[in-house]
Amino acid sequence: xSSIILVSVVVPILITVVVLVAVxxxxxxxxxxxxxxxxxxxxxxxxxxxxGSMVVNMTNYECHIAMNISLPGQxxxxxxxxxxVPMIALPRVQPxxxxxxxxDQTDRTKAVIDFNAxxxxxxxGMGMGMAAPNAGAIAGAVAAGGAGSMQHGxxxxxxxxxxxxxxxxxxxxxxxxxxxxxxxxxSKPEYMDxxxxxxxxxxxIPNLAPVTAQVVHRxxxxxxxxxxxGWELNCAVNPSNPQEVAVDWGD
Numbered sequence: 224x225s226s227i228i229l230v231s232v233v234v235p236i237l238i239t240v241v242v243l244v245a246v247x248x249x250x251x252x253x254x255x256x257x258x259x260x261x262x263x264x265x266x267x268x269x270x271x272x273x274x275g276s277m278v279v280n281m282t283n284y285e286c287h288i289a290m291n292i293s294l295p296g297q298x299x300x301x302x303x304x305x306x307x308v309p310m311i312a313l314p315r316v317q318p319x320x321x322x323x324x325x326x327d328q329t330d331r332t333k334a335v336i337d338f339n340a341x342x343x344x345x346x347x348g349m350g351m352g353m354a355a356p357n358a359g360a361i362a363g364a365v366a367a368g369g370a371g372s373m374q375h376g377x378x379x380x381x382x383x384x385x386x387x388x389x390x391x392x393x394x395x396x397x398x399x400x401x402x403x404x405x406x407x408x409x410s411k412p413e414y415m416d417x418x419x420x421x422x423x424x425x426x427x428i429p430n431l432a433p434v435t436a437q438v439v440h441r442x443x444x445x446x447x448x449x450x451x452x453g454w455e456l457n458c459a460v461n462p463s464n465p466q467e468v469a470v471d472w473g474d
Contacts, residue, residue, distance in 0.1 A: 255306060255335040262325025262335065265294040267302075269320045275305065283307040288316055292324060292334060302332050311453055312338050314393065314425070314435065338452060378440065378459075378469030379410035385459030385469060386428075392454040393435070394423035402441060409441060417441045420450070426458060426465055434465045443472050 267290040275285030286308045293299045308316055315322060316336065323340035327333035402408070403415045420442045426434045442450065461467035 258325050258327060258333065258335045259337055261328070263294060263328055264337075264340070265292055265324050265326055265334075267292040267322055267324045267334070267336070269316055269318050269322065270301070271303075272316055272318060277307075279307060282310050284310065284313065286313075286316060288336070290322075290324070290334070292326060292331070294326060294331075300331065302334055304334050304336075306336060308336075309338070311391065311393075381461065381467060381469040382459045382471055385467075386462050388429075388458050388460055389427045390424040390436075390456045390458035390468070390470065391427070392422065392450070392452060392456060393425050394421075394452070395450050396421045398439060414441055414443075417443055418447060422470070424456070424458065424468060424470075426460060426468065428460070428465065436460075436466050436468045438466075438468055440470055443474050445474075446472055 269288060269290050271289030273287040275287060277285035279285075284307065285305065287303060287305050288308075289301070289303045291299050292302055314320075315338070323337045324334045325337050398419045398421055400419045401416045402419065405419060409415060409417075418441075419439055422438050422440050424436050424438070426436055428434060457471040457473075459469045459471065
């Protein structure tokens with residue numbers, strides 16, 4: 224009897240493991256893990272997105288992604304990859320978005336999106352018909368003296384009067400500036416030399432669909448090592464314009 228029970232338990236587990244391994248191989252999971260470590264870094268603009276039929280753990284979606292890949296010193300080229308994309312990262316692979324990639328050293332058609340890498344954009348800016356710039360593009364524009372229309376005013380007043388909402392950090396990039404270098408007057412003198420980051424936030428406002436906001440914002444030096452995609456932050460927004468957002472760093 225015990226042998227029958229053991230078989231009835233072990234066999235389904237083995238079948239599940241085999242299926243999961245097969246799924247992981249189908250979407251390039253094993254190859255992608257190695258490629259993230261050994262691949263050549265570059266950037267890519269998403270040109271097409273088709274969702275596959277596979278969903279893993281209800282949070283990771285199989286996606287067929289067409290992209291225009293740019294590698295240092297090489298002409299851009301087109302490629303199509305299949306990759307599992309976390310649900311929270313789906314907004315980052317919409318057509319027009321720019322992402323960091325790792326490319327196989329010997330086969331340039333093999334690439335993987337590196338969601339943990341900052342995006343380096345050589346020529347920041349946005350033209351007619353293009354998607355909104357990502358955090359890397361905004362940071363580059365600020366570093367070049369542009370993006371003057373981006374919100375980077377006093378967050379102290381907004382934290383006092385704004386509606387409190389949950390924000391999820393989707394992208395971030397250092398602008399290379401501080402409040403001092405941008406001529407800003409933060410609420411406390413000790414904030415003058417904190418780094419200014421371009422942040423892309425997904426705001427979760429009650430009874431509304433998630434709103435994406437982009438802001439050039441002070442980040443306390445002690446919090447910089449904690450920056451990560453998916454970090455939930457306490458934010459305040461202007462109820463009449465959710466693009467006006469401030470992060471409460473607790474300092």
